[in-house]
Amino acid sequence: MPPLSASPTPADIASLSNAGGDSRAPVGIFDSGLGGLSVLRAVRAQLPDEAILYVADSLYAPYGERDDDFIADRTLAIGQWLVGQGAKALVVACNTATAQSIALVREKLSIPLIGVEPGIKPAALQSKTRVAGVLATYSTLRSARFQTLLERYAADCRFLCQPGHGLVQAVERCDVGSTELRALLRGYLEPMLDAGADTLVLGCTHYPFLDAAIRDIVGDRLMLIDTSVAIARQLERVLAQHGLRADRPAETAAPVLPRFYSTSDGCHQQQLTRSLLQIEAAVERVVIPSRRTAAPDSQAA
Ligand code: DGL
Numbered sequence: 001m002p003p004l005s006a007s008p009t010p011a012d013i014a015s016l017s018n019a020g021g022d023s024r025a026p027v028g029i030f031d032s033g034l035g036g037l038s039v040l041r042a043v044r045a046q047l048p049d050e051a052i053l054y055v056a057d058s059l060y061a062p063y064g065e066r067d068d069d070f071i072a073d074r075t076l077a078i079g080q081w082l083v084g085q086g087a088k089a090l091v092v093a094c095n096t097a098t099a100q101s102i103a104l105v106r107e108k109l110s111i112p113l114i115g116v117e118p119g120i121k122p123a124a125l126q127s128k129t130r131v132a133g134v135l136a137t138y139s140t141l142r143s144a145r146f147q148t149l150l151e152r153y154a155a156d157c158r159f160l161c162q163p164g165h166g167l168v169q170a171v172e173r174c175d176v177g178s179t180e181l182r183a184l185l186r187g188y189l190e191p192m193l194d195a196g197a198d199t200l201v202l203g204c205t206h207y208p209f210l211d212a213a214i215r216d217i218v219g220d221r222l223m224l225i226d227t228s229v230a231i232a233r234q235l236e237r238v239l240a241q242h243g244l245r246a247d248r249p250a251e252t253a254a255p256v257l258p259r260f261y262s263t264s265d266g267c268h269q270q271q272l273t274r275s276l277l278q279i280e281a282a283v284e285r286v287v288i289p290s291r292r293t294a295a296p297d298s299q300a301a
Contacts, residue, residue, distance in 0.1 A: 024055035026089030033061035035206030037094030045231035049246045058264035062168040063096045064137025072101035077290030099143035118203030120223035124153040127199040133192035136203025138163040171206040201225045261286045
């Protein structure tokens with residue numbers, strides 16, 4: 001698929017921006033790759049009347065092992081691109097991007113922003129053994145934002161924090177159940193079970209797609225905490241606060257399908273969207289340059 005369009009200029013952004021608040025405009029959802037589709041699934045269930053633009057930055061995934069400046073640079077560029085496409089609100093459906101850059105992006109964009117963070121609070125509320133595992137990217141786990149979350153909620157609960165090296169890459173190639181993937185997961189999860197954990201925080205939006213493989217290993221010994229439904233509810237509240245909820249379409253109107261974009265070829269995105277979300281839709285390739293990725297196919301880190 002040929003690239004569709006380049007990054008909008010500031011003038012484009014100003015003229016297309018929905019900072020004025022058009023409730024008919026779409027919601028932008030973005031992730032480093034395919035993980036944010038787990039958030040999109042929850043948003044569609046909660047807010048079926050909202051139009052959605054989804055961007056997967058798969059050319060540069062995974063973010064989890066990138067430096068902070070790179071992650072902030074990409075998050076801002078994609079946020080600006082989505083504003084340029086007319087998005088009325090932005091969901092940063094990536095724990096890593098939220099942890100590293102939400103404050104900066106909030107400062108620069110004029111639309112309401114919703115970030116995601118690992119479900120430490122619900123885990124601390126629900127764990128009976130007071131031992132909980134957290135699976136997240138290395139970048140999320142080492143972020144100041146995550147450390148603050150832990151300090152706030154982990155007073156009487158022990159959190160076993162495990163970087164999920166290799167898991168994002170697996171989902172990006174649509175591997176949600178191979179033998180290699182299961183071995184990787186077993187290596188991460190068995191020490192948590194041995195330590196008495198009864199709860200597992202899925203601290204990366206890619207991981208809900210691994211729930212069947214995780215269940216095969218842990219059975220019902222771990223309660224899985226996935227925050228996608230909470231994010232969808234938060235989006236609903238924020239849209240309502242800003243008077244931006246989409247009107248209910250006429251009974252006869254066809255359901256709105258999200259528009260999917262990828263900075264890569266989009267093949268795996270289309271496959272995952274079809275198999276796990278039961279959505280049949282094209283993925284358009286886009287070029288979204290940023291300071292750290294001046295050339296479209298640059299892999300600069
Ligand atoms: N889905 C992203 C998250 O929630 C994955 C980040 C990555 O690309 O490493 O953190």
